[in-house]
Structure formats: structure tokens, C-alpha cells
Amino acid sequence: MAVYTDINEIELAAYLENYDIGTLLSFKGIAEGVENSNFLLRTTAGTFILTLYEKRVDRNDLPFFINLMQHLAANGIECPQPVVQKNGAAIGELAGRPSAIVTFLEGMWLRKPAAEHCYALGVAMAQMHVAGQSFAMQRENSLTMKDWRPLWEKCMADADAVEAGLRVQTEADLAYLEKNWPSDLPRGVIHADMFPDNVFFIGQNLSGIIDFYFACTDMLAYDLAICLNAWCFERDFSYNLTKGTALLRGYNSVRPLEPAEQQALPVLCHGSAMRFMLTRLYDWINTPADSFVTKKDPMEYLRRMRFHREVRSASEYGQ
Template sequence: MAVYTHVPAEEMEALLERYGVGTLVSAKGIAEGVENSNYLVDTTEQRFILTLYEKRVDVADLPFFLALLDHLADKGLPVPRALADRNGTQLQTVAGRPACLIEFLQGVSVSHPTAAQAYATGEALGQMHAALADFDGQRANALGLEGWAALAQRCGADLDAIQPGLQARVQDELRYLADNWPGELPRSVVHADLFPDNVLMLGDKVSGIIDFYFAAQEVRAWDVAVTQAAWCFENDGTGFDADRAAALIAGYDASFGLSAAERAAFPALARGACLRFLLTRAWDWLNTPADALVTRKDPLAFLRRLDFYRDAVPETLGL
């Protein structure tokens, strides 16, 4: 989440009028994340999230995302629906951007997860994968193996401005993954970005799963690897927490489960997860406008994770 586009109060009031959800009391920009512009909106009746979709989100993909949220909510998962206005319209235009008014879910995103919270997250991820078995939406993963290579090329030698030798390190990893990517494993729609700030917790219970805007078809177990890489290190990419990692896998096994082939391939999947976030963070680090209300995230935190997974074996990872 972030704020790139300013929404005048008058325009926000006009939007709320179309929904009949009370009058505007306050609207506060949310600075976390890097993808879209987000506001926490309070009216005289309730609270919402207003999301404006910025340039990285293809407007043509929005029907897929909205259908995905509706499908998961219909299955009883704690995901926020995009609300429809009085005319039944979910997708709006606000400040020249496509936008949605989204349900607000109670809960907080934890910055230092416990093993119990990791277990609950793994369990929720497995429940989500089970619920998606009959979802027929289609979206290719633009940030899969081919996308990583393209993004590395776009970053080019500027990677070495982040850390000397980073460009060569990235190219080495791309070659390894091209030779070892387990593309034959089962595929499904995946969340692809289940960081702690995309999970809402009430104590040790998951109360919300949010930000599905990278969801796409991909090797399903890669979603588990992304989640472990996001949840089981310190924020700077050091300090792998084996208890948290084992708890997350145990939670996933309790609700869905990894096959023997997925467990064997997990280190390579985790390396792919780390490279993906290293590259997108590097691109954002090099290209985020100076005046954007957004927190840039350190790409080297995922280089450190990548170095860890390069030497890891499945048993080390709670498998």
C-alpha cells in the first residue's frame, strides 16, 4: 500500500454518495507498500479502504482480482470484498485512476510474528489453496521466471549501484533457476505476496488476507516458499527462525499439505521467491519518485535470504 495519487475531499465525498454509506469524516493516506494508492476512509457509518490502482496494475486484470476476492469470500475465507455501489458497480474512477471501495477488516499486521502466528498463516494459506481448486479465473504470472530475467535486464548495471557485484550475482541465480525450476509441479492461482503486512491478525488468529494484486497461475508450492521467506527472517534478511518456519509448514500441512516432490523442490522454489523480491525491490529502489509517500524496501534483505536458501536443505526449512 502507498499513496501516489491525491484525492480531493470533494471527490471522495461524491464517491461515498454513490454508495450510500454515510458522509465523509476522515481520509488518511496509507504509506506502507509500493503498489497502489490507499486511503483509510471513515464515514459517519463505517470504515473502508479506498484503493486507487496505479500504473503497475493492468486495468484489464481488475475483473480477475475482483472475481478472486468474491470467490474466496463466498468460500468463507477472511478476505475483503470490493463493494458495489447503488448501481451494482464495483470498479470506479477516482482522481483519474481506476479505484475500488473495499471492506475494512479488523486486525493488525505483525512486525515480529510468533511461531503460533506463522502456523495460523500457513493454515490460512492452505485453506486458500483448497478454496481455489474450483476457481476458473485465468491470469499469467508476469513475475515468474521469464519476468525475473526481463526485470534484471531492465535494471542492468544499475544493480551494482545498490551493491557492487549484484548484477553478476543475479545473473548467476537466473541461470541456476532456469536449469532447476520445478515447473512440472502442480499449479493453481496463488497469492504470491503473502508477507506479514498482507495478513491481519487478532492474537494468534488470522482475521484477514489482503492485497491479492500479484495473484496469478503459478507453481502452487511457490506460494508457500514466498510466505516462508517473508515470515521467517528478520526484516533485514538475517536470522532465519527455524521454529517459525516449521510452524508455517505444519499449518499448511494441516489444511492442505505439500507432496514429497514439492518438499524436495522447496529450496529452489524459495530461491525463486527471494530473487523475485530482490529484483522488484531493486527496481523500486532505483525508480521510486522522490516525492512519493511510500516506504522504499531494501532489496539486499532478499539477497541475504537468497544466500541462506542457496545452502539450505529441506530438513533445515521445517520440511
């Protein structure tokens, strides 16, 4: 579960006095998620999410995330809105951690998204990219191609114990990606972690996007590549062309991909699979066995990399 920092009702009630959102009725830790501690709060004014930012979030990045959510919400994107304190600040401190309260989004994430959900996702992602073009702040992606090798070097000694042959294979993939990574594609704000658990639906309708804590300035098509990986593979690691086609059709209906972006899709998909394989591998090796956090399997992304390695054109993704 993702409640790394515990809080009690006395400190929480005192903290809420900084806000204009009534008094505390109840709160409980949210088990889902792996990055931060999240609590569901009910107050006399409504339902909210309280987040305590944990180790992987740099305090200096919080204004980017908070302002981004405010900017996107003001531009018609359904996402949590930071609640501002009486003194005007959206970032506070609770239990020794930086903290924020955001509005609660209705809906639920889909364990088994279908092609129509992928279409809706493509539309929403393109709308987010368009809305992000007028966002003034920048944040470098701290998990992009140049960051993969240093991360790999922290894992490689243990890699073959996780999966035989992983070391040789990852070296070859990294060398390929370093040589072929694009640099001149359209850039802007990307979500960078738009997995199914960060996208809520009510029935068939996409009701909102959460968890902007990896958002950064990078190639827009890379965000799409992350989604093709996270939404369009089946449990047996086969690529679902119907879902991929729907996702790309939804995206293109709002922001048509440029020819250079289309051409780069295979390497972007390959790289995004590497990014998630590596962060998962690092956690796999470094998370203590008695931790409450459910570790995510790095090999799911190794299997995807094997697929991407063989792809020769974007049409194989449904473009």
C-alpha cells in the same frame, strides 16, 4: 507513503453517491503500502478502504482481483469484500484512476511474528489455496521466472553500484533458476505477496488477509516459498527453523504437500527471493530520492538467496 493520487472531499462525496454506503464522515490517506493509493473512509454506514489503482496494476486484471476476493470471502476466507455500486459494478473511477471500495478488516499486522503466528499463516494459506481451486478465472503470474531476466536487464548496469559483486552473483543465480525451475507442480490461485504486512491478527488469531493485487495462477508451493522468505528469517538473515517448521506444519495440516512439492522447496525459495530482490532493486534504482515512498532494501533478499543456494533438502526449511 502510498498516496500517489490525491482526492478531495467534494469529488469523494460525489463518488460515494454511486454506492449505498451512506454519506462521508471523514477520510484520510494511509501511509503504508507501496503499490496503490489507499484511503480509510468513514461513512454513516461504517468504515471502508478506498483504493485507487496505480501504475503497476493493469486495469484489465482488476476483475480477477475483485472476483477473487468475492469468491474467497464466499468460501470462508477472511479477506476484504468489494462493495458493489448501485449499478452492480465493483470497479469505478475516481481522480482519473480505476478505483474500488472494500470492507475494512479489523486487526493489525505483526512486526515480530512468532512461531504460532507462522502456524496460523500456514493454515490460512492452505485454506486459501483449497478455496481457490473452485475459482474459475485465471491470471498469469507477471513476475515469474521468465520475467526475471528482462527485469534484471533493466537494472544490471546499476547493480554493482548498489552492492559490489551483485552483477556476477545475480547472473549465476538466474542461470541456475532458469535451468532448475519446476513446471509440473500443482497449480491454482496464489496470493503471491503474503508478507507480514498483508496478514492481520487479533491477539494470536489470524483475522484476515489483504492486498490481493499480485494474486495469480501459479504453483501453490511457490506461495509457501514466498512466506518462508518473508516470515522465517531473522534480522541478521539467519533462517528461523522453528518458524519454518510451524509454517509448514500449519500448511500441511490442511493441504499436505506432495513429495514433488517438498523436493522443489529449495529452488522455489531461491526463486522467490530472486523475485523480490529484483523488484526491490528496480524500485531502488528508479524511485526518485524525493519520493514519499519508503524504498525496500533489495539486499535483504540477496542475503536470503545466499542461504537458499546452500540448502540441499526441504528438511532444512522444517518440512
